[in-house]
Amino acid sequence: MNGESSLIPTDGLGQADLDALSAFVDGELPEGERRAIAERLVHDPRAADRVTHFRAQRAALRALFADPAAQSSGPCIVLRIRTPWWRHALVAAGSLAAGVVLAWFAGTLETYLLPPAAQSAFARQADIAYALYAPEQEHAVEVAATREGTVVSWLSKRLNRPLTVPSLAEYGYAFLGGRLLPGSAGPAAQFMYENGHGERLALYVSAASLAQAPVRLWRDGDRRTFYWASRRTAYALSGEIPGDRLRAIAVDVCGDLGGRPEQWR
Template identity: 80%
Template sequence: MTGDPNLAPGDGLSQSELDALSAFVDGELPEAERRAIAERLAADPRAAACVMHFRAQRAALRALFADPAAQTSGPCIVLRIRTPWWRHALVAAGSLAAGAALVWLAGALQIYRSPPEAQIAFARQADRAYALYAPEREHAVEVAATREGTVVSWLSKRLNRPLSVPSLAEYGYAFLGGRLLPSLAGPAAQFMYENARGERLALYISAASRGEEPVRTLREGDRRTFYWVSRRTAYALSGDVSDDRLREIAVDVCGDLGGHPEQWR
């Protein structure tokens, strides 16, 4: 019996025909039906190709699972639903693949949804610093923006890393100045911004033990903090504004500071 190599298994065959060919391969047909199928195979390249495919799959699965029943010639009673065995094999293989994919996806989501404890603590420190100093009318900053070069140089030395002040002028926020604050990782810097309505944003910066961490969000009442890590430096932008608005600003701040804002979009 020779199958046509140009035909895909099952092309042009109905489900009942596929069932009959599967039963033929498994030796489950009455003698009269078996002879009829055998005669058909000699004249029907489609059916012959399908049977060849079924037999190849059967041999591969027997070798893979070392099925003892496949090596037993004695009589046995089989209770079977009339679904081709090869379909069960495909469903099982698909289930294994789907299960593996779900395990991988769950792990990936767990990594993303479960930030390190140090990052959570950092975000809370940034939020508390914003909540403490943003309402201050006279003493919101330690060194005013009129001495921008001084405050940036001073804080860069204290954090032992080069810092810069991103411009938020296009969003209507002016730089007010900065201050030195403590953090669990050592010294931290806070840069404060204000718009014409008196609304304020604060950028909080400290050292980080990790090289990169994706952006995450902390919500405390009406306050929002977007925080991330880039080049072993942790950043957090806090404000009492909507998620969408603060995220838009944080994306630009991340880019200005050498991060990877394309990962946020």
């Protein structure tokens, strides 16, 4: 990935910064440097955006070159790269450029046509589910992470869509497992994470009526939920940690799941 850094906009970041961020995404940094980069992402939106781009690029390449036989053995999600305008200008013109503009415009319409009331209702459901199950010590999840393939496959079938469990290991959170919950749009899934201090985060997933919706914040007391929609699937990440840290994690999760974390509200 480092070899491609010079081909993308730097956003004011130096080559050393881009190399370090790329190595961070590829898991090539020593523990001390990895922690320093993770903390930097909380306060540096440019670096966080670049990491999101690198992660989406890596995920798309893995999906592109994955073994089809291996893919058929379990649920997966194919991520897409949101190709920047300057690359389109290098490879196409005329009708192709017009097609890109029309696709972007259509996506924008979908974003703003999704009823805000439905989005806030979804966020509240995610918040309530987090408030209900995060304090549980013995029954925080219905199926434990020791059966990760089972819980993801089961919830994918119940929600009738391929699901994936994003890794939050770089932020110190381990995957505990998941559960099936009722939602206003049908079945919903909740994936629970926990760090070494006992703090928990929950990713809540359900069907969405339209393809895209920008990331928004729902707050109830000390609980915060960042929520969005991508590919007709709604997501919400809830926790009781500082907002800037939860936001940085939500940026990564949104990008990893094929969303548009740049559309913050």
